[in-house]
Structures are given as structure tokens and as C-alpha cells.
Amino acid sequence: MLTVSQLLIILSAGFLGFPPFAFWIALYFQTELGLNALMTGVHMLPMVVFGLLANLVAALVQHKVSNKKLMGIGAAAYVIAFLLAAVQRYGDSYWAFSFPALCICVIGADFQFIVANVSLFRATFGTCLTIVDVCPVINANESTIDRRLALPDSCASVHGGVVWYSYRRIQRC
Numbered sequence: 001m002l003t004v005s006q007l008l009i010i011l012s013a014g015f016l017g018f019p020p021f022a023f024w025i026a027l028y029f030q031t032e033l034g035l036n037a038l039m040t041g042v043h044m045l046p047m048v049v050f051g052l053l054a055n056l057v058a059a060l061v062q063h064k065v066s067n068k069k070l071m072g073i074g075a076a077a078y079v080i081a082f083l084l085a086a087v088q089r090y091g092d093s094y095w096a097f098s099f100p101a102l103c104i105c106v107i108g109a110d111f112q113f114i115v116a117n118v119s120l121f122r123a124t125f126g127t128c129l130t131i132v133d134v135c136p137v138i139n140a141n142e143s144t145i146d147r148r149l150a151l152p153d154s155c156a157s158v159h160g161g162v163v164w165y166s167y168r169r170i171q172r173c
Contacts (some may be wrong), residue, residue, distance in 0.1 A: 002067055002119070010071055011116045014078050018109045022047065025085055025098065032090055043094065043102075050103040054110040067115045074111035081105035 002010075022044070029040045058070065081104040088097035 002071065002115075004119075007071070007116050007119055010075065011112055014074060014108055014112045017078060017082060018105060021082060021085065021105060025102070029098075043098065046099055046102045047106050051106040051110060054107045055114070058111050058114045062114060062118065067119060070111045070115045074108040074115070077104045077108035077111070081108065 026040055026044060029035045029043050030037070035043065062070065081101045084097050084101035084104070088101075
């Protein structure tokens with residue numbers, strides 16, 4: 001079983017990247033691809049559908065699968081989703097990069113939050129919710145301030161650089 005400290009560290013690492021990822025990919029749809037707000041919402045709709053499915057699956061398997069495996073699946077889902085979004089370039093297919101990234105990232109968020117929520121409910125539930133609220137704000141501020149520093153040589157767009165920054169941030173934690 002994971003300790004409270006381990007759960008909070010893993011949860012904070014995931015939530016450092018998840019909300020800024022959603023913000024920057026929506027901004028990418030609007031600024032780079034020229035989509036209006038309605039079409040951006042339609043393009044982001046897989047997050048809702050797969051989020052509901054991930055919650056359902058996590059609720060059904062939570063007491064049958066160990067918490068370590070669920071947290072590992074969540075962390076792997078974050079890494080895969082952020083990498084898919086980071087390697088996407090202007091003109092690449094939505095179905096090849098953005099769609100799978102949007103679908104997979106919510107699996108990471110839902111699996112990790114459900115494990116932390118149930119495991120920490122008695123002990124430090126308030127701390128868990130504070131981390132979920134504070135981590136996105138910290139990383140959103142850092143990702144907007146340091147986005148030019150996050151660009152690798154092969155990265156052509158600012159949006160891709162910010163996703164690389166989020167990916168590197170999770171690697172450090």
C-alpha cells in the first residue's frame with residue numbers, strides 16, 4: 001500500500017500537468033488551427049466522454065486491483081498523453097495526436113484522484129483537495145512565464161514547448 005506522502009506526491013505530479021495541458025491544447029486549437037469556441041469545445045469533448053468512462057472503470061476495478069497498479073496506470077496515461085500532445089505539429093491530424101491525448105489524459109487524472117480520494121478520505125482529505133487546487137495554479141503560472149525556456153531545438157511551436165515543459169515537470173517529480 002502506498003503511504004500518504006507517496007500518494008500526495010504522485011497526485012501533485014499529475015495535477016501539475018493536467019489542467020495546464022487542457023488550457024494549452026484549447027489555446028492551440030483556437031490560435032494555431034483557427035477554430036472558434038464552439039468547435040474547440042467539440043474537439044475537447046472526448047475528455048468528457050472518456051472521463052466518465054474512466055470513472056466508471058476505476059469505480060468497478062478499484063477494490064479488485066491494487067492501488068499501486070491504478071496509480072501506475074494513471075501516471076503512464078499522463079506521460080503518454082503529454083508526449084502525444086508534445087510531438088504534434090501544425091498540420092498533423094487531430095485523430096492521430098490530439099484525440100488520443102485528450103482521451104488518455106483523463107484516465108490519468110481519474111485513476112489517480114479516485115485512489116487518492118478513497119485512500120486519504122479519513123486521514124488528510126483536505127490536504128488532497130488543496131493539492132488538487134494549488135498544483136494547477138502553480139504550473140499554469142510557470143508554464144506561461146517560462147514557455148520560451150521550455151522549447152527544445154526540434155520544437156517549432158510555443159504550444160508544443162509548453163507541453164514538453166509539463167512533461168519534464170512530471171519527470172522531475
